[in-house]
Amino acid sequence: MYFNSKGDAEVTYDAIVVGSGISGGWAAKELAEKGLKTVVLERGRKVEHVKDYTTAAMEVYDWPGNTEESSPETLKDYPVQRRTGYTTRRGHRHWFVKDTEHPFVEVKPFNWMRGYHLGGRSITWGRQSYRLSPMDFEANAKDGIAVDWPIRYDDMKPWYDYVEKHIGVSGQNEGLAQLPDGVYLPPMEMNCVEDKFKKGVAENFGGRMVTIGRTAHMTGPLSHSNDSKRGQCQFRNRCMRGCPYGAYFSSLSSTLPYAEQTGNLTIVCNSIVSEVIYDPETNLAKGVRVIDAETKETRDVYAKIIFLNASAIASASILLNSRSDRFPNGLGNDSGELGHNIMDHHLGVGARADFEGFEDKYYTGRRPNGIYVPRFVNLDKSSEKKDYLRGFGYQGGASRQGWYKVIREMKLGKELMESLQTPGEWTMGIGGFGECLPNHENKMYLDYDNMDPFGMPMIKIDAEWKENELTMRKDMASAAAEMLEAAGGKDVRSYDSIDDNEGKNRAMGIGIHEMGTARMGRDPKTSVLNKFNQIHACKNVYMTDGAAMTSAGCQNPSLTYMALTARAANHAVEELKKMNL
Amino acid sequence: MKMNRREVLKTAGLVLGYTITAGSAAAILGGCSADPTPNWTPETLKDDQVKTLEKIANAIVPGTDQLPGAKDVNIAKFMDERLSIYATEEEKTAFQEGYSSFVENHKVTGMSDQEILDLVKSEIENGSDFMKAVHEQSIIGFCTSERGMKEVLVFKPIPSEQKGCVPLEEVGGIWAI
Numbered sequence: 001m002y003f004n005s006k007g008d009a010e011v012t013y014d015a016i017v018v019g020s021g022i023s024g025g026w027a028a029k030e031l032a033e034k035g036l037k038t039v040v041l042e043r044g045r046k047v048e049h050v051k052d053y054t055t056a057a058m059e060v061y062d063w064p065g066n067t068e069e070s071s072p073e074t075l076k077d078y079p080v081q082r083r084t085g086y087t088t089r090r091g092h093r094h095w096f097v098k099d100t101e102h103p104f105v106e107v108k109p110f111n112w113m114r115g116y117h118l119g120g121r122s123i124t125w126g127r128q129s130y131r132l133s134p135m136d137f138e139a140n141a142k143d144g145i146a147v148d149w150p151i152r153y154d155d156m157k158p159w160y161d162y163v164e165k166h167i168g169v170s171g172q173n174e175g176l177a178q179l180p181d182g183v184y185l186p187p188m189e190m191n192c193v194e195d196k197f198k199k200g201v202a203e204n205f206g207g208r209m210v211t212i213g214r215t216a217h218m219t220g221p222l223s224h225s226n227d228s229k230r231g232q233c234q235f236r237n238r239c240m241r242g243c244p245y246g247a248y249f250s251s252l253s254s255t256l257p258y259a260e261q262t263g264n265l266t267i268v269c270n271s272i273v274s275e276v277i278y279d280p281e282t283n284l285a286k287g288v289r290v291i292d293a294e295t296k297e298t299r300d301v302y303a304k305i306i307f308l309n310a311s312a313i314a315s316a317s318i319l320l321n322s323r324s325d326r327f328p329n330g331l332g333n334d335s336g337e338l339g340h341n342i343m344d345h346h347l348g349v350g351a352r353a354d355f356e357g358f359e360d361k362y363y364t365g366r367r368p369n370g371i372y373v374p375r376f377v378n379l380d381k382s383s384e385k386k387d388y389l390r391g392f393g394y395q396g397g398a399s400r401q402g403w404y405k406v407i408r409e410m411k412l413g414k415e416l417m418e419s420l421q422t423p424g425e426w427t428m429g430i431g432g433f434g435e436c437l438p439n440h441e442n443k444m445y446l447d448y449d450n451m452d453p454f455g456m457p458m459i460k461i462d463a464e465w466k467e468n469e470l471t472m473r474k475d476m477a478s479a480a481a482e483m484l485e486a487a488g489g490k491d492v493r494s495y496d497s498i499d500d501n502e503g504k505n506r507a508m509g510i511g512i513h514e515m516g517t518a519r520m521g522r523d524p525k526t527s528v529l530n531k532f533n534q535i536h537a538c539k540n541v542y543m544t545d546g547a548a549m550t551s552a553g554c555q556n557p558s559l560t561y562m563a564l565t566a567r568a569a570n571h572a573v574e575e576l577k578k579m580n581l
Numbered sequence: 582m583k584m585n586r587r588e589v590l591k592t593a594g595l596v597l598g599y600t601i602t603a604g605s606a607a608a609i610l611g612g613c614s615a616d617p618t619p620n621w622t623p624e625t626l627k628d629d630q631v632k633t634l635e636k637i638a639n640a641i642v643p644g645t646d647q648l649p650g651a652k653d654v655n656i657a658k659f660m661d662e663r664l665s666i667y668a669t670e671e672e673k674t675a676f677q678e679g680y681s682s683f684v685e686n687h688k689v690t691g692m693s694d695q696e697i698l699d700l701v702k703s704e705i706e707n708g709s710d711f712m713k714a715v716h717e718q719s720i721i722g723f724c725t726s727e728r729g730m731k732e733v734l735v736f737k738p739i740p741s742e743q744k745g746c747v748p749l750e751e752v753g754g755i756w757a758i
Contacts, residue, residue, distance in 0.1 A: 066725035189745030365743030
């Protein structure tokens with residue numbers, strides 16, 4: 001991998017990719033493999049796969065006070081990032097930004113979790129990999145919400161196949177209309193209580209499905225490659241620290257190495273793209289302006305095509321800052337929708353229960369995955385809900401209580417030592433992931449009266465959960481409790497943590513699935529991107545990160561970004577060949 | 582601790598079929614902090630507090646003939662670090678006040694382990710937040726210590742396989758992680 005740390009003053013490539021996370025890595029791989037001289041501009045620091053996973057083998061006792069938690073002193077730098085409750089742990093804190101160094105403005109509380117380094121959030125992502133379904137691509141049209149997707153599932157299916165084969169997804173095909181089958185490596189195993197739950201749910205709710213989570217881990221060899229770039233999952237469940245085996249998909253394990261071996265890839269870190277440079281002569285973009293994160297100097301980089309993959313909010317902010325006579329409100333913003341329609345998935349609602357029996361059973365391995373309950377509401381007439389649109393899935397799992405039980409049980413002395421020899425009772429929890437509707441009022445914009453430390457206008461985010469999400473949550477809590485109860489759970493407790501920390505901890509953004517700021521659509525008057533993720537009025541600029549999403553589904557979205565990216569890269573190269581760009 | 586890292590490197594090499602380079606090995610080994618040493622200076626706790634807390638913790642987590650207990654894991658160092666690094670000012674004050682009022686009424690030096698346990702129990706039953714915290718911290722400190730994790734709990738840093746349902750005796754205890 002060639003790291004051009006000097007950043008030549010003016011360089012011309014075939015393609016520029018802005019960002020090196022999940023979608024940027026895919027753009028780099030596809031474009032480089034198709035023969036384009038490609039430069040990846042990453043705003044953060046360089047990371048070397050394996051070598052820089054410095055905490056990967058640390059145990060809790062390696063940290064002072066035997067804890068992975070950060071000290072209150074340290075947390076002062078992370079007022080937003082800390083709200084998840086896990087991002088600021090020492091094992092992976094270095095993969096998240098200090099909010100004090102990278103400020104933005106929360107008009108309403110917004111949990112913008114960011115990782116500025118090579119690989120971006122592909123190092124820390126949750127790895128759950130689900131396809132959107134035919135009904136997801138049709139949902140906006142059916143409900144008369146926002147705008148219709150300009151593509152359908154059939155447009156995406158070959159690209160889902162393509163990316164799943166490459167990255168390796170462990171899972172089980174179930175033949176569900178609302179959660180299409182995919183190309184899967186062997187599924188991970190459910191434990192005995194999860195299995196009981198699965199059977200109980202099927203029996204009591206007309207065959208409702210519980211399946212093992214579909215996760216981007218290697219549980220078997222990849223079909224495309226027997227080289228040594230990737231190793232198989234060792235079930236350590238320390239993925240967020242970076243995997244020394246390269247067993248889960250990240251840009252560093254799975255896309256950038258393939259881009260690199262073409263000889264067509266250049267990576268330049270510490271390069272903050274501030275704007276896309278528009279050429280009114282050609283009606284195309286000719287390059288991007290870059291601020292060096294260390295020296296703050298600016299330079300321009302040129303290319304025939306530009307892929308924006310900086311994440312939904314950052315990519316939209318680059319376009320909003322790309323102002324010209326032709327595009328006074330930001331490049332590609334003829335519709336006025338750029339920066340609007342922010343979506344996420346709402347979570348932090350569900351139920352828990354205890355399960356009796358199976359005292360003589362346990363499990364081995366720390367499975368980096370859970371069980372999944374695919375959406376079961378608003379699928380058809382019989383599952384229709386009167387008070388809200390769309391639906392939700394659940395992720396969760398069962399486990400036996402560990403040593404912590406002896407605290408609550410008030411064990412002491414000899415009795416405590418004995419109690420430390422046997423795991424406690426089984427508990428199971430499931431938490432909902434709910435679809436969020438696109439809403440023009442949920443928006444981000446730039447404040448030119450306040451500049452960030454890099455001289456960029458501050459990003460202001462003004463978004464919140466609306467009525468449909470909040471109404472859906474009531475059902476998410478009660479349906480979770482019903483299923484646990486029906487499956488034999490005891491002491492069933494439903495919860496909704498929406499009000500935690502004055503509503504901040506569960507505010508929008510907490511799903512870390514920001515989407516929708518430059519939605520795809522058919523009509524340039526109401527959308528930013530066309531059906532191949534090109535900006536309607538500036539066709540050599542593609543956006544294939546979360547910004548492109550026209551609706552959210554309730555599925556974790558990263559796999560869809562990958563498929564959109566591979567599809568768009570293919571289109572871009574075809575168009576270049578046809579001399580259309 | 583060293584063994585775990587070596588094990589990580591070894592299996593990474595096996596799985597990936599390449600030799601881990603000196604650079605990558607240094608990185609993985611490099612994240613390591615020093616082992617708890619017997620010679621340490623508390624940052625927050627006073628000497629009498631160290632002695633009192635150790636005495637109570639040793640009674641709560643006594644170990645057995647075969648197994649280590651709180652006395653073997655430098656539990657006071659753990660408590661001192663928790664207090665010094667992670668506690669808020671309010672929590673520090675609450676601890677000091679709780680400690681003062683406890684030692685005003687009780688003197689644990691000279692008490693037998695059983696007498697201490699009876700005291701711990703009655704204090705907690707009487708709503709002592711201080712004693713509740715000492716009980717909790719004694720257990721957390723022990724179960725997150727290297728010896729507690731490796732010798733009392735079942736420690737497998739690299740499971741290498743995952744099985745959903747196995748007989749309990751196959752594991753033979755509580756997973757440390």
